[in-house]
Amino acid sequence: MSQLAASPSNNLNKLRCARPLLLRALLLRAFLACCFALGMLTEATSAEGQWQGVERIVAIGDVHGEYTNFLALLREAELVNRRGNWIAGTTHLVQLGDIPDRGPDTDKVIKLLKQLEIQAEKAGGKVHVLIGNHEAMNMLGDLRYVDPGELAALRTRDSRRLRDAFYEQEVARRVAADPEFVADEIFRKQWEKEVPLGLIEHRRAWGPTGDFGAWVLQHNAVIRINRNLFLHAGISPQIVGMSATQINEQIRQELRNGLGTEPGLSEREDGPLWYRGLATNDETIELAHVDRVLAAYDVDRIIIGHTPGLATVVPRFAGKVLVVDAGLSAYYGRHRAALLLEKDQLETDQVTTLQRGSRVSVPQSTEGLLAYFQQIAELEPEVPALQERINSLQSQ
Numbered sequence: 171m172s173q174l175a176a177s178p179s180n181n182l183n184k185l186r187c188a189r190p191l192l193l194r195a196l197l198l199r200a201f202l203a204c205c206f207a208l209g210m211l212t213e214a215t216s217a218e219g220q221w222q223g224v225e226r227i228v229a230i231g232d233v234h235g236e237y238t239n240f241l242a243l244l245r246e247a248e249l250v251n252r253r254g255n256w257i258a259g260t261t262h263l264v265q266l267g268d269i270p271d272r273g274p275d276t277d278k279v280i281k282l283l284k285q286l287e288i289q290a291e292k293a294g295g296k297v298h299v300l301i302g303n304h305e306a307m308n309m310l311g312d313l314r315y316v317d318p319g320e321l322a323a324l325r326t327r328d329s330r331r332l333r334d335a336f337y338e339q340e341v342a343r344r345v346a347a348d349p350e351f352v353a354d355e356i357f358r359k360q361w362e363k364e365v366p367l368g369l370i371e372h373r374r375a376w377g378p379t380g381d382f383g384a385w386v387l388q389h390n391a392v393i394r395i396n397r398n399l400f401l402h403a404g405i406s407p408q409i410v411g412m413s414a415t416q417i418n419e420q421i422r423q424e425l426r427n428g429l430g431t432e433p434g435l436s437e438r439e440d441g442p443l444w445y446r447g448l449a450t451n452d453e454t455i456e457l458a459h460v461d462r463v464l465a466a467y468d469v470d471r472i473i474i475g476h477t478p479g480l481a482t483v484v485p486r487f488a489g490k491v492l493v494v495d496a497g498l499s500a501y502y503g504r505h506r507a508a509l510l511l512e513k514d515q516l517e518t519d520q521v522t523t524l525q526r527g528s529r530v531s532v533p534q535s536t537e538g539l540l541a542y543f544q545q546i547a548e549l550e551p552e553v554p555a556l557q558e559r560i561n562s563l564q565s566q
Contacts, residue, residue, distance in 0.1 A: 219415060224396055225512070226260070226261040226262070226512050227263075228261060228263050231268075232266065235269070235272055235317055235320060236279075236499035236500060256289035256290050260293065261290075264395070265297070266402055266495070267304070267475060268475060268495075269304070270320065272499055273319070274318075276320050287299070298400070300389060300402055301421055301443065302403075305386050305425075306421070306436040310428065310436070318366070321371075322367075324375060325367050329367040333362070387422055390418045391417055392418060396519070397468075398470065398473055399463075399469040404449065409435070409442065417435070421442070447459070448472060448486070449484075449486070449493045471491065472492070473491075474492070477493055478496065479555050481497055481505035481555075482505070505550060507523055507524065510523070521534065523546070525549045526550075530549075540560065540563040540564065543556060543563065
C-alpha cells in the first residue's frame with residue numbers, strides 16, 4: 171500500500187506515524203512526476219528585511235486555517251473593512267507565521283493576505299507574512315497536521331481524473347519493481363483512502379513553484395521593524411550568531427531545494443521556526459540569553475508566535491519578549507488578540523493588546539502583570555490556564 175499521503179479523518183493518523191524524511195521523499199517524487207510539467211524550478215526574489223520610521227504596527231499570531239476569526243480580528247484592529255479590503259493606510263501588519271494546518275480555511279486566508287499585500291503597498295503600508303514551522307512542514311512534505319477541509323477546499327472537477335492518472339503511474343511503478351504485482355480492487359480502495367481527492371492539488375500548491383509555496387518563498391522568517399524583532403518561534407543560543415539575512419536566505423533555500431538526511435534550520439528544534447525557549451523557559455535562566463539576542467540584533471523587544479496557552483499576548487522578561495499566539499483557531503479555542511505598537515507624540519511605543527476589540531495596556535515590568543492578566547480574564551473568562559497564572563501571581 172502506498173504511504174504517499176494523508177487522508178481525511180482517521181487516515182491522517184497514518185501520516186502522523188510516518189518518518190518525515192521518508193514521507194518527504196515520497197511526496198517529492200509524486201509532486202515532480204505527476205503534479206508539475208513546468209520545467210526547472212525558479213528562484214523567488216529575496217524579500218526586504220528591515221523597516222524604520224513605522225508609526226503603527228499590528229502583530230497577529232498563528233492562524234491555523236481559521237478564516238472567520240482572522241477576518242474579525244483584522245476588522246477589530248481597523249485594518250480592513252467589512253469586505254476585507256485594506257483601510258489602514260501606512261500601518262504595517264505582521265502575521266507571525268503558521269497559516270496552514272489544524273483548520274479548513276487555509277486557501278481563503280492566503281487569498282485574503284495576498285490581496286492585502288497589494289492593497290497595503292498601494293496605500294503606503296505593508297503586510298509582512300512570516301514563515302512559520304507549519305509553512306515549512308507543508309512545503310517539505312510533513313503533513314501530520316493537515317486538516318481534511320484543507321484538501322477538500324482544493325478539489326476541482328478534474329480531481330478524480332488527476333488522481334486516476336497518478337494511480338496508473340503508481341501501479342506501473344510497482345509492476346516495474348515486481349512483475350508479479352497485481353492491483354486488485356482491495357488495493358485500489360485502500361490506495362484511494364490514503365490518497366484522498368485534493369491531495370495532489372495540495373502538493374502542487376505547496377511546491378516551490380506552486381500557488382502557496384512560491385508565495386511563501388517571497389517572505390522572510392525574521393524581520394526588524396523600528397526596534398522590534400519579529401519571527402515565528404525564537405532565536406536560540408545555537409543561532410544567535412546568525413544575521414537575519416543569513417537566517418532568511420537559509421530557510422528559503424531549504425524550502426526551495428529540500429533537505430538532505432540531516433535536519434535543516436527550518437526543522438531543527440533550536441531553529442527560528444521551532445525554538446520555544448523564549449516562550450517557556452524559566453525567565454531567570456533565560457534572561458541572559460534574551461539580552462544577548464537583543465544586543466545581537468540591536469532591538470528593544472522580540473515578538474513571537476508559535477506557543478499558545480493564555481489566550482492573549484503574554485509579556486515575558488519585563489516586556490522584552492511578547493508572545494502573540496493567543497490561539498486564534500477553533501483548535502485552540504478561537505481567542506482573538508493582536509499586539510499593537512503605536513508611536514505617541516514623543517515617538518515612544520505604546521504597547522497594547524487588542525483583546526476581542528478591547529484595548530489593554532501591556533505592562534513593561536513584572537509589577538503590572540497581575541492587573542494585566544486580570545483585565546484579560548474579564549474578556550476571556552473561561553481560560554483555565556489564564557486563571558492559574560493569575561492565582562500564581564496573587565500567591566507571590
